Every structure is written in structure tokens, then in C-alpha cells.
Amino acid sequence: MVTPAITIEALTCRHGARVAVEGLSGSFAPGSLTAIVGPNGAGKTTLLRTLAGLHRGHAGQIDLGGLKRRDIALLPQASALDRSFPVSCGEVVALGAWAQLGAFGRAPADLPARVAAALDKVGLSGFAGRPVGALSAGQFQRVMFARLMLQDAKLLLLDEPTAAVDARTEADLVAQIRAWHAEGRTVVVVLHDLDLVRALCPQALLLAGSKVAWGATEQVLTAENRLHARLLAEAQTGPERRKAA
Amino acid sequence: MIQDLLFAPFDLGFMRRALAGCVALSLAGPPLGVLLVLRRMSLTSDGLQHGILPGIALGALLGGVTAGGMLPLWPMALGGFAAGLGVVLLAGWLARATGGREDSQLAALYLLALAIGVAVISATRGIDLTHVLFGNVLAVDRAGLLLMAGAATVSLAGLAVLWRPLVVESFDPDFLAAMGEAGAVWHLGFMALVVLCVVAGFAALGTLMSVGLMMVPAVAARHLSLRLSGQVAAAVAVALLSSLLGLMLSFHADVPAGPAIVLVAGLVWLGAMLLGPHASLRARLAASRAA
Numbered sequence: 319m320v321t322p323a324i325t326i327e328a329l330t331c332r333h334g335a336r337v338a339v340e341g342l343s344g345s346f347a348p349g350s351l352t353a354i355v356g357p358n359g360a361g362k363t364t365l366l367r368t369l370a371g372l373h374r375g376h377a378g379q380i381d382l383g384g385l386k387r388r389d390i391a392l393l394p395q396a397s398a399l400d401r402s403f404p405v406s407c408g409e410v411v412a413l414g415a416w417a418q419l420g421a422f423g424r425a426p427a428d429l430p431a432r433v434a435a436a437l438d439k440v441g442l443s444g445f446a447g448r449p450v451g452a453l454s455a456g457q458f459q460r461v462m463f464a465r466l467m468l469q470d471a472k473l474l475l476l477d478e479p480t481a482a483v484d485a486r487t488e489a490d491l492v493a494q495i496r497a498w499h500a501e502g503r504t505v506v507v508v509l510h511d512l513d514l515v516r517a518l519c520p521q522a523l524l525l526a527g528s529k530v531a532w533g534a535t536e537q538v539l540t541a542e543n544r545l546h547a548r549l550l551a552e553a554q555t556g557p558e559r560r561k562a563a
Numbered sequence: 564m565i566q567d568l569l570f571a572p573f574d575l576g577f578m579r580r581a582l583a584g585c586v587a588l589s590l591a592g593p594p595l596g597v598l599l600v601l602r603r604m605s606l607t608s609d610g611l612q613h614g615i616l617p618g619i620a621l622g623a624l625l626g627g628v629t630a631g632g633m634l635p636l637w638p639m640a641l642g643g644f645a646a647g648l649g650v651v652l653l654a655g656w657l658a659r660a661t662g663g664r665e666d667s668q669l670a671a672l673y674l675l676a677l678a679i680g681v682a683v684i685s686a687t688r689g690i691d692l693t694h695v696l697f698g699n700v701l702a703v704d705r706a707g708l709l710l711m712a713g714a715a716t717v718s719l720a721g722l723a724v725l726w727r728p729l730v731v732e733s734f735d736p737d738f739l740a741a742m743g744e745a746g747a748v749w750h751l752g753f754m755a756l757v758v759l760c761v762v763a764g765f766a767a768l769g770t771l772m773s774v775g776l777m778m779v780p781a782v783a784a785r786h787l788s789l790r791l792s793g794q795v796a797a798a799v800a801v802a803l804l805s806s807l808l809g810l811m812l813s814f815h816a817d818v819p820a821g822p823a824i825v826l827v828a829g830l831v832w833l834g835a836m837l838l839g840p841h842a843s844l845r846a847r848l849a850a851s852r853a854a
Contacts (some may be wrong), residue, residue, distance in 0.1 A: 371742045387743040394737055402842070403734045404603060404791040413731060415740050421728040421749075449789035451841075 319502035321472045322383025332363045338527045340365040351499040353519035355507045357551040362508045366475045367428035388417035391446050391471035395478050404488045407461045408446030414468025436464035455521045456487035463494055474506040526550035572814035581700045584711045584767050585806035588776045590717035592760050593798030594722055596781025600732045608774040610673035611647055611761050616680025616770050618646025636706045640762050647758030698769030700820040707766040709715050714763035718756045729753050768821040775825035776802050785830035786839030800830050
């Protein structure tokens with residue numbers, strides 16, 4: 319899979335008067351697997367949403383290297399979706415084919431087979447007709463991963479994919495992220511578990527409102543950088559943060 | 564005896580018209596109601612029925628009340644539709660302007676609309692305020708029936724077209740936005756259908772209960788199925804049943820028809836909430852006992 323580099327130049331994202339990400343520059347190499355880490359409120363989710371084209375209030379440049387919207391897939395935080403919504407697993411997975419379906423298009427004949435294959439791959443064979451309301455948190459995340467498979471995106475943006483899932487599911491999901499990386503897709507993943515970041519991601523971006531460090535994971539996750547990030551986050555929750563807007 | 568109980572009410576022409584009107588509302592409203600519930604906008608419909616009142620009042624004022632006290636239905640419906648759309652747009656703008664803290668703004672907006680409507684109606688000679696507020700399903704005439712059937716047709720056709728993007732947008736709005744779809748357009752189209760059905764309902768159930776057949780069955784349906792198609796089917800069935808039983812109750816027990824219909828729907832909701840297969844009190848008790 320050929321993926322372009324994604325380059326960010328002086329990116330600043332605002333939520334109303336609050337600055338969530340400030341003056342961020344850097345790039346995600348083609349086919350790289352990068353963790354975004356940082357304290358709560360560091361702007362990790364905002365950065366992902368901005369890359370996905372969902373965040374309007376931003377200044378600066380994002381060069382997606384010619385990627386179109388259908389080339390980008392976002393896995394939202396699990397808590398962002400209503401898991402009691404009356405849809406079946408198969409319907410959620412089939413959404414991954416939206417680029418082909420659109421709002422009014424007829425479903426391709428092979429869609430049910432592709433949905434079944436993706437569910438099979440995430441260990442949920444035969445779940446297509448089951449309502450998502452009957453799933454555990456881990457199973458729901460597996461369904462979301464099956465949707466990502468159907469999207470077949472060149473750039474994957476994953477927001478805390480392993481939060482609130484059991485150990486077995488985490489291992490399976492991590493294996494899938496590795497597989498996407500091995501296929502040459504560019505993956506950007508927000509994670510909290512630093513041990514997992516070290517084990518999974520060659521690259522890391524330590525964020526605390528602004529960039530603390532961005533590069534090879536071992537050089538980014540030093541004790542000094544992490545302390546810096548924490549102090550920065552604490553300082554930025556003060557009044558200066560608002561003035562900056 | 565049973566024949567009297569079941570069929571005698573519908574020997575009368577006005578009862579048959581009432582039933583036909585309610586069938587139209589029962590087919591059109593509940594699917595919209597189910598989507599409103601899923602979009603966490605259940606109370607929006609409640610506010611909307613107040614929101615259409617100024618338009619209805621203005622329509623009545625400009626349309627002219629005839630000497631016989633007949634209300635000019637079409638100008639009122641048109642006014643109500645325009646006012647409803649205006650309130651939807653204003654509410655959307657308020658939501659953005661206040662950064663998502665819109666519920667208090669909406670409460671104020673709807674109360675203001677209600678006050679304006681009541682004031683205009685009270686100042687207009689010849690309009691019975693109670694008739695506008697509470698409706699009279701038994702007084703539905705040809706024009707009223709046409710309004711309800713027309714609204715039901717437009718609404719069902721509109722929903723058939725908008726169904727897929729609306730459901731996806733209700734479940735995962737960010738997904739649709741990330742795909743480059745303009746969710747706001749779907750949302751606005753959907754809200755226009757809701758306003759249409761609220762206006763159609765006003766003729767039968769009045770502006771205070773016009774969403775009764777839209778929302779109460781939809782809320783009950785949440786306890787009856789885990790599937791969207793199941794919830795829509797259940798909501799329509801509950802609405803149809805409530806219409807029939809409510810009209811019969813109204814006839815035999817001499818209760819106003821609108822409230823009787825909503826009361827029956829309310830009883831079904833209560834039953835579903837207590838005993839339904841999903842997310843009901845019974846289901847929760849069983850789950851906690853199993854745990």
C-alpha cells in the first residue's frame with residue numbers, strides 16, 4: 319500500500335476560547351505507526367479529529383499528501399457512541415462501505431460476504447444479525463475494528479482503541495493494529511498505557527497542549543519529557559491558556 | 564354486545580373520519596418519534612408543539628375566521644409549519660451560539676412562543692383557545708383529513724429517502740461528517756418532516772398533545788425491541804391500537820378523544836416500561852438477580 323506523508327505546520331486548534339493544541343509542527347512518515355500520548359486535556363483527541371476533518375476551529379496547515387476523506391478512517395472513543403442503539407453488528411460493519419454506498423446507493427452484492435469475513439477476522443463469526451446492545455465493551459470494539467477493515471483506509475486514526483476492554487481483546491486488537499502497520503498503512507493511535515506504546519509503536523508524539531517531543535518512542539518517552547508534559551498541562555489549565563486565545 | 568362495543572362507535576361518520584385521521588398520524592408519526600428518541604431529542608418535539616402556536620394563531624388571524632366559527636385550517640397549518648421551521652432554525656442557531664448549552668435557551672424560546680401564540684389567539688375574536696390547544700379529533704372535517712393524510716404521505720416518502728443517512732447520523736454523526744456528508748442537511752430535512760407531522764397532529768390532538776401519537780408509542784417501543792425495524796413496527800402498532808381503543812373509550816365513556824388516545828398510549832408505555840422485554844423494570848430486576 320502506497321501512503322503519503324502527512325505534514326502538519328503550525329497547527330493550532332481551538333474549542334471556543336480554549337486552545338486545545340498550539341503551534342504543532344511535524345510529520346507522520348508514510349506507513350508509520352505513531353502513538354499520541356499525553357495527560358488528560360492534552361489535545362490528543364482534538365488532534366485526531368482535526369486530522370479526520372471533524373474539527374473546524376483550527377489554524378495552520380495540514381498536508382494530507384492528497385489523501386481523500388474516504389482514505390481516512392477514524393475510530394472514535396468507545397464512550398462517544400451509544401451502545402444501546404438498535405442496530406445490528408452487521409449493519410455497523412457495513413457502514414465501513416459508506417464510500418461505495420453513499421446515502422442512497424444500492425449495496426454491492428458482495429457486501430454481506432465482506433461483512434461476515436470482517437466479523438470472522440475479529441473473532442465474532444455469526445454475529446452479523448446480533449444487536450450491538452447485547453455486546454460487551456470488548457465485543458463492541460471488535461465490531462468497530464471490523465468496520466475499519468471494510469473502510470480499507472490508508473490513514474487510520476484510532477482514539478484509545480484498547481480502553482475498557484479485556485486482556486484477550488486487547489491482545490487481538492493490538493495484533494490487528496500491527497497487521498495494518500505491516501500492510502503499509504499509516505496508523506496514528508492515542509494510547510494511555512506507556513508499556514503498550516513502547517511495545518507497539520516505533521514512533522510517538524508526546525502532547526501537552528503543545529508538542530513536548532515527537533520522534534522515536536524511546537527518545538520521546540523519557541522521564542524528563544513526561545515531567546515536562548505534566549508541568550505544561552498543569553500550567554495550561556491556568557488563566558494564561560485562555561489569554562492565548 | 565361485543566358488536567356494539569367494537570363497531571357502534573364507527574357507525575357514525577365523524578368517528579370514522581377521526582379514526583382515518585388517527586390512522587394517518589399513527590403511520591407517519593411513530594417512525595419519526597423513534598428517530599427523535601434515538602437522537603435524544605424527545606423533548607424537542609414537546610417544545611415544537613408550542614413553537615408552532617404563534618404561526619397557527621397568525622394563520623387564523625390572517626386567514627379570517629368565518630361567521631360560523633369555522634377555523635381556516637390551511638392558513639393555520641401553513642403558519643404553523645413556517646413557525647415550526649423558524650423555531651427549529653432558531654434553536655439550532657442558539658445551540659451553536661451558546662456552545663451546546665442550549666436546553667435552557669430552548670425552554671425560554673418555547674415558552675415565549677407559547678405565550679405569543681396564546682396572546683394572539685386571545686386577541687383574535689372568534690377563535691376558541693381550548694380548541695387550538697386541545698384540538699378536537701371528532702371535529703376533523705374533510706380538509707383536516709386531507710391535511711393529515713397528505714402530511715403522512717409526504718412524511719413517509721421523505722423518511723424512505725432519508726432513512727439511511729438519518730439512522731447513521733443518529734448512531735455516529737462523526738462518521739458521516741468524516742465521510743464528507745453534510746449531516747446538517749439531513750437533520751434539517753428530518754426536522755421539516757417532524758414539524759409537518761406536529762402541524763398535522765394539531766388538527767386532531769391540539770397543540771398541547773399533537774406529538775402524543777408520535778412520541779408516546781416511540782418511547783414505549785424502546786422497551787419492546789432491540790432492533791430499529793422492530794421499534795418502528797412496535798411504535799406504529801402501539802399508535803394504531805391507541806387510536807382505536809382511545810376512540811372507543813371516548814365514545815363509550817364520554818372522554819374527550821385526544822386525551823383518551825394519548826392515555827391509552829400512555830398505559831401501553833407504562834406496561835412496556837414495567838414488563839417489556841428490554842430495559843424494563845422487570846428486565847433489570849431479572850438481570851440483577853442473575854448477577
